[in-house]
Amino acid sequence: MNALALESIAVGSAGRGRTLGAYLTETQYELTRMIRNPGVAIPVLVLPCALYALFALLIAGEAIDKDANLGIFLFTAFSIMAVTMPALFGTGVTLALERDMGLLRLKRAQPAPPAAWVVAKIASGLVLAVLAYAPIVILALATGKVSLGAGQMAAFSAAIMVGTIPFCAMGLMIGSLASGTAAPAYANLIYLPGCYLSGMFFPMPASMYWQTPIWPHFHVKQFAMHLANVTGSQYESLPMAIGSMLGFTVVFAGITIWRLTRKG
Amino acid sequence: MNNPNTSENRLHALDAVRGFALLLGVAFHAALSFLPGVPPGMWFAIDSSTNAVLSDAAFVSHIFRMSLFFFIAGYFGRLLYQKLGARSFWANRLKRIFIPLVAGLIVLGPIVSFLWMTGITKVFGGKMPPMPEMPADFFPLGHLWFLYQLLLIYVAVVAIRALVARLDPAQKLRCFVDQAVSGSIRTMAGTFTLGLPLAAALMSLPQWFYWMGIPTPDMTLIPQVPASVGFGTAFGFGWLVHRSKDALAAITQRWFANLGIAIAATGWLLHSMHAQPVAQPGLTKTVYALVFGVALWGWVLGLTGAALRFLSNYSATRRYIADASYWIYLAHLPVVVALQIWVSHWPLNWAVKYPSILVVSFAVLFLSYHYLVRPTFIGQLLNGRKHPRKPQPPGSSPSPAAPPPADTVNGGPVAQLRGITKKYGAVTALNSIDIEVRRGELLAVLGPNGAGKSTAISLWLGLIEPDAGTVTLLGGEPQDIAHRRGLGVMMQDVELPKELKVRELVRLAASYYDDPMSVEDTLRRAGIEQLANRPYGKLSGGQKRQAQFAVAICGRPKVLFLDEPTVGLDVQAREALWASVRRMLADGCSVVLTTHYLEEAEALADRIAVITRGKVIASGSVDDMRALVACRQISCESRLSIAEVRTWPGVVEAQRTQERLNITATDAEGVVRQLLAADPALKRLEVRQAGLNEAFTELTREAA
Numbered sequence A: 001m002n003a004l005a006l007e008s009i010a011v012g013s014a015g016r017g018r019t020l021g022a023y024l025t026e027t028q029y030e031l032t033r034m035i036r037n038p039g040v041a042i043p044v045l046v047l048p049c050a051l052y053a054l055f056a057l058l059i060a061g062e063a064i065d066k067d068a069n070l071g072i073f074l075f076t077a078f079s080i081m082a083v084t085m086p087a088l089f090g091t092g093v094t095l096a097l098e099r100d101m102g103l104l105r106l107k108r109a110q111p112a113p114p115a116a117w118v119v120a121k122i123a124s125g126l127v128l129a130v131l132a133y134a135p136i137v138i139l140a141l142a143t144g145k146v147s148l149g150a151g152q153m154a155a156f157s158a159a160i161m162v163g164t165i166p167f168c169a170m171g172l173m174i175g176s177l178a179s180g181t182a183a184p185a186y187a188n189l190i191y192l193p194g195c196y197l198s199g200m201f202f203p204m205p206a207s208m209y210w211q212t213p214i215w216p217h218f219h220v221k222q223f224a225m226h227l228a229n230v231t232g233s234q235y236e237s238l239p240m241a242i243g244s245m246l247g248f249t250v251v252f253a254g255i256t257i258w259r260l261t262r263k264g
Numbered sequence B: 001m002n003n004p005n006t007s008e009n010r011l012h013a014l015d016a017v018r019g020f021a022l023l024l025g026v027a028f029h030a031a032l033s034f035l036p037g038v039p040p041g042m043w044f045a046i047d048s049s050t051n052a053v054l055s056d057a058a059f060v061s062h063i064f065r066m067s068l069f070f071f072i073a074g075y076f077g078r079l080l081y082q083k084l085g086a087r088s089f090w091a092n093r094l095k096r097i098f099i100p101l102v103a104g105l106i107v108l109g110p111i112v113s114f115l116w117m118t119g120i121t122k123v124f125g126g127k128m129p130p131m132p133e134m135p136a137d138f139f140p141l142g143h144l145w146f147l148y149q150l151l152l153i154y155v156a157v158v159a160i161r162a163l164v165a166r167l168d169p170a171q172k173l174r175c176f177v178d179q180a181v182s183g184s185i186r187t188m189a190g191t192f193t194l195g196l197p198l199a200a201a202l203m204s205l206p207q208w209f210y211w212m213g214i215p216t217p218d219m220t221l222i223p224q225v226p227a228s229v230g231f232g233t234a235f236g237f238g239w240l241v242h243r244s245k246d247a248l249a250a251i252t253q254r255w256f257a258n259l260g261i262a263i264a265a266t267g268w269l270l271h272s273m274h275a276q277p278v279a280q281p282g283l284t285k286t287v288y289a290l291v292f293g294v295a296l297w298g299w300v301l302g303l304t305g306a307a308l309r310f311l312s313n314y315s316a317t318r319r320y321i322a323d324a325s326y327w328i329y330l331a332h333l334p335v336v337v338a339l340q341i342w343v344s345h346w347p348l349n350w351a352v353k354y355p356s357i358l359v360v361s362f363a364v365l366f367l368s369y370h371y372l373v374r375p376t377f378i379g380q381l382l383n384g385r386k387h388p389r390k391p392q393p394p395g396s397s398p399s400p401a402a403p404p405p406a407d408t409v410n411g412g413p414v415a416q417l418r419g420i421t422k423k424y425g426a427v428t429a430l431n432s433i434d435i436e437v438r439r440g441e442l443l444a445v446l447g448p449n450g451a452g453k454s455t456a457i458s459l460w461l462g463l464i465e466p467d468a469g470t471v472t473l474l475g476g477e478p479q480d481i482a483h484r485r486g487l488g489v490m491m492q493d494v495e496l497p498k499e500l501k502v503r504e505l506v507r508l509a510a511s512y513y514d515d516p517m518s519v520e521d522t523l524r525r526a527g528i529e530q531l532a533n534r535p536y537g538k539l540s541g542g543q544k545r546q547a548q549f550a551v552a553i554c555g556r557p558k559v560l561f562l563d564e565p566t567v568g569l570d571v572q573a574r575e576a577l578w579a580s581v582r583r584m585l586a587d588g589c590s591v592v593l594t595t596h597y598l599e600e601a602e603a604l605a606d607r608i609a610v611i612t613r614g615k616v617i618a619s620g621s622v623d624d625m626r627a628l629v630a631c632r633q634i635s636c637e638s639r640l641s642i643a644e645v646r647t648w649p650g651v652v653e654a655q656r657t658q659e660r661l662n663i664t665a666t667d668a669e670g671v672v673r674q675l676l677a678a679d680p681a682l683k684r685l686e687v688r689q690a691g692l693n694e695a696f697t698e699l700t701r702e703a704a
Helices: A003-012 A016-036 A038-059 A061-066 A068-101 A103-109 A116-143 A150-162 A164-177 A183-197 A206-214 A216-227 A238-263 B007-034 B052-123 B142-167 B172-186 B189-193 B196-203 B225-243 B247-253 B255-275 B283-310 B316-343 B350-373 B377-383 B453-460 B502-510 B519-526 B541-553 B571-586 B598-604 B622-629 B642-646 B668-678 B692-703
Strands: B413-424 B427-438 B442-446 B468-473 B487-490 B559-563 B590-595 B607-612 B615-620 B632-637 B651-657 B660-665 B683-689
Touching: A016 A038, A016 A068, A016 A116, A016 B502, A038 A061, A038 A068, A038 A116, A061 A068, A068 A103, A068 A116, A068 A150, A068 A164, A068 A183, A068 A216, A103 A116, A103 B487, A116 A150, A116 A164, A150 A164, A150 A216, A164 A183, A164 A216, A164 A238, A183 A206, A183 A216, A206 A216, A216 A238, A238 B350, B007 B052, B007 B283, B007 B316, B007 B350, B052 B142, B052 B225, B052 B255, B052 B283, B052 B316, B052 B377, B142 B172, B142 B225, B142 B316, B172 B189, B172 B225, B172 B247, B189 B283, B196 B225, B196 B283, B225 B247, B247 B255, B247 B283, B255 B283, B316 B350, B316 B377, B350 B377, B413 B453, B413 B590, B427 B442, B427 B453, B427 B590, B427 B607, B427 B615, B442 B453, B442 B598, B453 B468, B453 B559, B453 B590, B487 B541, B502 B519, B502 B541, B519 B541, B519 B571, B541 B559, B541 B571, B559 B571, B571 B590, B571 B598, B590 B598, B607 B622, B615 B622, B632 B668, B642 B651, B642 B660, B660 B668, B668 B683
Parallel strands: B442 B590, B442 B607, B487 B559, B559 B590
Antiparallel strands: B413 B427, B413 B468, B607 B615, B632 B660, B632 B683, B651 B660
16 A cells, blocks of 8 residues: 555544534634624623513513413513524624635635534524523513413423524525625614514514514414413414424525535 | 546436435335324324325325436446446346345344234234235235336346347437437426326226325235336436436436426326325326326436536535435334334324434434444445445545545655636636645745636635546545545635634634644744734734644644735744744645745745646746746846847846846847947946746746
8 A cells, every 4th residue: 555545544534523523612612702702792692681671570560460471472572582693693693704704715625524613603503592591581480470381481492492593594694695794784684673573572463464474583483382382372383383494494594505605 | 526527426416316215215104104094004103193294295205206216226227237247237236136135025024024013003002903815926025125126127128228239230229219318308308208108007007096106016026017117217218318428418407497397297296186185087187197207207307407416526425325325225114113103102293203203213224324234244235345444545445436546656746636627707717737746845836816826726625626627635535524634724815713812723723633733832833822822813914824824734734735825924924934834844744835925935845836827837846947947137237228128039028227227038148248239338237047036927928
């Protein structure tokens, strides 16, 4: 066997442990970056909890004591906001910036595992989501402003965590299409109207029902309502909600892949 | 091979399609316990939660999955026959198809029977129902029927082939057929007509459940008409596609239109099936059979075309999955069915159970492949080669679809571009160039802006693929991550994350490599220990380049690509970086350096390649390069006009700086003679050997 063939073996033997290590290191530093970047971390971590405290405790506190459904409604709205914002902004804005920086090209040239940066972004988005969601749960349980059983609470939490996936995909799509400076604007332009028009922040009048399914927020909430078995707020079937979330994810991810394979 | 037009690449795509068809079969069988309205006794289990959408999805996959498999089998069948000849072909099929069929029946038969009894007992509420009367020709082929059918088709097709060869010695008929095949794909007539024989066979069925599509011939050894006609057509057409030289290109072109037709036809099928699930004699049945054929061929040609279009490059992951798919399909049934029976009464939604069955089944099957099949004789039997746990040297694999053997001459090039052409739209960035980097040398790639330097580097880094030619990096393809683990890279116009400290950046990059240097060693080598804990965003321009250099060398690379590494560095930082590069060279690392600074190439390079307008116009050592143009620099104080001097023979370039006239000349003596004759007042004459700068000007001017 000649020297280069031997060398090929040497360069070819990727330890499985090392690959896993690369994923973990990538994720760890992705999270480090997000936390060290106050522009991302503060609005994402503090805003939903602060808004929840304002609405559920101060403004609607008494109304919730009379109508438990209102408590669930507000809790749902701000919880979904808390988990989807890091998923969207954490992946999308940072991806757009990294594309501008040429970092994505560098990673493709380096022997980084090809999916590592995506996995790192999604994983750290999820960690941030948990960090943003936890104070809302604690606040809600401590003040008794939400009337869900332990099982329901667990199912709801799991559901909205799954619900971050279409938002991760949306973030990646925006990040792959827009420049670093434009990405936050586009993300807000899609995200914020969706919060209102999907009926997540306040109930829609019947004349507006037709347009709620075009927002991923709507399906995430429906998915959570089914899994947590909150019967009063189910407007579409469970397969429909799952199918729609899946559909959004596939379309967003598809556009991202199409765009990144063309532009890198 | 990176050229998407080579046959190897097509085989990668077709392999992927075959793997997809087989894995889709696993998903199909896993769905069968969740279908609403299936009478007990039809399948191993009936789940407590059923779903109509899943039923529709399973129906759609069932329209085409086996035909797709047979189509690809036909293509590979002829390829194998051409390659091996009749005798070895049959020996090969005996090993790959017949032995797995017999072994599968012997090993899986009892397990599947046991699961059948267990499952049926559970379906009928704990009591085993009486066994129905079996027909005289009953033979339980189970899901391995396709191997038996395949063998039958091989016999038929090889017989037809022999007959045609006898009847058509001048190949006239065959030429006509080849043209008809590619024409039928290009005009899309094939999508609409290839299903006709099958439609006729389906129409003649006395009882046809639309959902079942082509009735599965899994109960008898006697060939069944619809299956033989349908799968025979698919196989035969695959065989003919391999004959015809344009057919694959036509399939690739029409992928989108074919998928569009498939989706439209499938929509109609679903709609009619919901209205009436069992065929009644009459017009609807006829139309249904015809549309079924159109949908089937739309999917087969559309999916194959899409794969050729998008999956034609080599991917280690896809290769692995394609290799695994045969084993997985052979072995999946007991695993899937056991899980279906186990979970069938659990009070959970199908949306939880079905994905869980898939995840667990695939996990079990892939693990069994990885540990029991791939490295053992079973893998050798099924896929024709055994993969030892440790990766093999490239080129040792006998499979036709494996990556091509690399040119691994001892002491040969570590990175190579051979016959590379790369175009961006109408602009040709590289025009059939050859460059190689030898072991332990520093190759400087010089050229003006837009010459194609960065394109060459991007090819070696696997960022882009050439339109023609071969890129080799450390004996393999740069797209293969295993080969990229031997490279280090410092690119132009890249910013690293500003929030991370230099130490963290190095640690992150080191995590990609198998045997990296420690972070401390790396920083010491790059001469930036003192910057370890500074965030990247707070570094100066020169310090940033040094940090990027540290990132490039942390993995002990065998080849280091430095794209304009010293742009924006002050003299001190540049000298420091040069020293680091020299240390890498001394350790046996090969370096490719692109640069605008000629003194950088003169200071570091063993060899220089000059690229202009996508062509290598010269390559050799620094001295070679000077000798090649043999330019000398003449300098004097003179009143002569540069316009006049430029017209003299032997003058390459003339310039004036205040009093002094600077002339670059190939024939220095002749020019000096002429100078003295033309201007008697000439003073302070100097003649010296030209630097690389002048040589370079000369070279690029010649090329222009």
